Amino acid sequence: MLKDLFYYIIYPGFLFVAVSGGILAWFDRKITAWLQFRKGPPFLQPFYDFFKLLLVKETILPAKGSKITFLLAPVFSLTGALLAGLLILLPVLNIKSGFSGDIIVIFYLLTIPSLTYIIGALASGNPLAAVGASREMKLIVSYELTFLLIIAAIILKANMSIKLNEILLVQEDSPFIGSISGVLLFIVAVFTVQAKLGLVPFDMAEAETEITHGFFIEYSGTPYAFIKLAKYSMLFILPVFLCSLFLGGLQFNGLNILWSVLKLLGIVLLLTLIRNTNPRVRIDQAMRFFFVWMNLLVIIAIVLILFGL
């Protein structure tokens, strides 16, 4: 019982996910600064931001709009992100084997943060937030199908097992990235994760320059701190999920720690490079990108899997 609580709250649960997410958020900002020939923020910057929002700043509630929904949405987004992190990390770190069908539960839990952002934005009663929410809704519609197809392809590749632990066992000798279909799926998955994290080519929902942070426009103080924490957690969880689907998971024992950290940092570096070298696309361009091109790539990959490539 006490051991379970340790798993849920400290390692690999709440605290571990939050701290690693903060470090990755710093890594992302530092790489961005280096790419622009700047010096960049100090190492603890995400933690300063979080504690400032949590402890110092005042929380302002919207005068018109549903206050309870507005306040509860960030809590649910954080809960969804951390639950997904727990379900991913327990099998990946080989602590518990999980249950049959947990990959489908993870798929649903990873959608919860985006959904709750939409709910919170619509509860705030701000017109710019409503624009951001409607854009995010369209974005979810476009990338979720692709994400589901990727997971279906992975399940097909792993001899029809719907358990994350078994998918990891199949990859023990040869990770899925080693085949042609694996490479295709990995490319698509990176773009899907980019959209899920709301990073630049697909950040139209919180476009700072046109709709001023979109769905987060009314959030201040503690609720915004929760949103920041949920974003940090997602920045850690989704690369870990990619690692476990394509790169054979993470091992935190002995020298393998170095290799696992390198894998994670590599994926985040890829996301940051895409974010810094691309302009923001319009919502119709994003929908066409996912519906036509990304789905086509996944279907090609599925056909290749059926031929055993």
Added chain:
Amino acid sequence: MGFKEFCFKKSLWLFHFGGASCNNCDIEILDCLTPRYDVERFGMLLVGSIRHADVLLVNGSINQKDKKRLLEIYHQAPKPILVVAIGACGCTGGIFAEGNTFAGPVDKIIPVDAYIPGCPPKPEAILAGIVKLLNKKPEQHKSA
């Protein structure tokens, strides 16, 4: 300096309010975010929404119509908020001080924590002002 104060000073997010400005100060403020000066070293970010802001940068002469907007922005901001008046127009009114639409320098409308004079102030001057703001003792902050 307590933990709260330390975190606050390490991550000031800036919101930029331009009054009836000639745009020189606006450009110099944006210069501070460029690779040469880079205020993100101090944890500062330019944010788009006043609800996320910790520092309100006001530049340009404030006329009768701007006064209402400045007050509204100030009341929408989550407290504690620091106000910095940038440029001669923000600090004193500059050449517009005698104009009939002029509604007073910024510190007649809202409490100001730091003044950065100049027409326009160089980015170095803005950075020096920011460092002075960071080193200011908390009890010296004026309350709203």
